Amino acid sequence: MIKFDNKLELRYYFSDKSNYMDAMIKHRSEKEVLSLVRTLADMLDIKMTVYCESFAQQEGFREIWSVAGENSRLISVLLNLFMQVWARPSLLVGGQPAQDRSAADEEKMQREIALVRTNLRKKSPGITVTRELVELLSASPRVCKCKSNFYEAVRGYPKVTKFTLRELNENNRSRSGSLEVKCEQFDYYILRSDELPSVKDNKATIEIISPVLKDARYRWKGIYNKGGETIDFYMCDEDFKKDMFDEKIVFKSGMCIDCVLEIQRKMSELGEVVNISYTVETVIRTRFDKMEIVTPQGKRHLRKLEAEKKQLTLDLFG
Template sequence: MDAQLKEDRFQIHYYFNDDSHSMDALVRNRCEIEIISILMEIANILDVSLKVESEARLEGGLRDIWKFTNANAGILSVIVGVASIAIPLLPKSDSELERLQKEDLRLSIQERKLRIKTLKQQVSLDKVEPESIEKMAEIVNENYKVITQRSNLFKHLSEYSKITTIGINGLNSSGIPSSPESLIPRSAFKKFVLPSHKLPPQTFDDATIEIISPVLGQGRYKWKGIWQGQNINFAMGDKCFKQDVLNQKMSFQSGSVIRCILSVNSKLDHTGEIVITEYSVTTVLSFGVDKTRQGKIHRHQTELEKAQFNLFENV
């Protein structure tokens, strides 16, 4: 990579519906927070310590520029290049969070580590390939924090009617654009905004929960237990098991354990962190060493489904 072409500055260019060169300070500040958060998260993915400095604004409507320091020139250029691709990239679907959970399974942790390792090796040899930047942008665009912060950014922009378009690109140390601006018109702003921060439920088909505090009476009270080393409060959604408890068919003591199907609901907070909103047991498969009626039915259905799958697989 030519040293003169290396980018160490990131620019966002606000285009207005008039000839002014100013914008609401609060809106600008909110946008800046989200942009810097995205840049810092890209650095975090690359395991790089990054310092961001704000440079003087340029007119024409209004341009904000951030200078990066505290890392070698090659990695700074990578961060700018990745951000320039990732931020303008439209979500692939309205249900972006559901899509991401499915793609999370396809792009393994090992594959992500390999892509980052390859990119860093290219940086050390000063031979960064455009394809490696694009592959890194794919990783960034599957990051919940980046998706959320980008959504926040375009939500702020869509609520400020003065802005008609934004342009995004990188600059070199002399302030010269290293590539044309990626222009995003106002009509596309809302396409970047997540319609919901709710994540699709996750189901664990063979969860083991140690019961700390069962609910022995009527009411919509939460049970307390330990799952995967964590204390959780969960709703008991298995009506048959609840009725057996109310009829005193179940005797709980210290160390009592249920094996069950556990549903975990979660959402993203305003920074993109995953927050668990509810745990719910849908079916109790066994209590201690004894299988429940529901557990036997579930096992029978599972075996039938497997047999049916094997039958069609051999056709």
């Protein structure tokens, strides 16, 4: 028989004294909890399995999941991280994101995760999860989507007044304090839209497969240097299009452009980031074989970047 040293308690509090709950809502919402626990375990390279456990039901609805793994201490770190991330709101009053997220934040989060993973592997004493890691994880699209799906499902069940999380030991006694989210706070977790802020690749390279010169409604096709994927994109550099139309720039197979590329993104139902639209704002240079030609608008763009770089240096040392 498996001995469970680590358990996760989920508890729903109701506006009446019943202890039953709509099964569809319960399973739809708890799928998100399990999904995020699994995601964090994979990030930290922790092997674990979650089991359901039977117990005497109390007022409200109480769910206990027993978590088995190779090391009780590692599981405890995992559950502690999960609880902090899960209880942290995704939105501020008014629906704005609690934290603006950038590519640098993603890189920082991966470094923090790698550090925790290394410490866990070395079995370093006193492993703690930093506040910064909790904030970075809480703002990641995958985590935000899981929480949004959960609280949106629970909000649709009016008799739920609050939801709590606790880590329990093998005797079902609390290892730490309870984290609770009241029903009036659910909106701070539910995303208003699946759309994400667009990102710009200022050093994009696209090999043009087929240009479209006459009708701006149609998209061009090319091979994007990031991953070598074939993309459909809008060409919004009117000067470049005019030069190609006037044959000042001649299209040839294998022709590449270095450009500023704006990428529109959204979240899938699973919380994965999906690119939905590409737009070339400025063509900096054209390249074919070993020949490179910087466009006039490209020269203006490069001068602007150089001026901004100098201004930043003056601000830092002035």
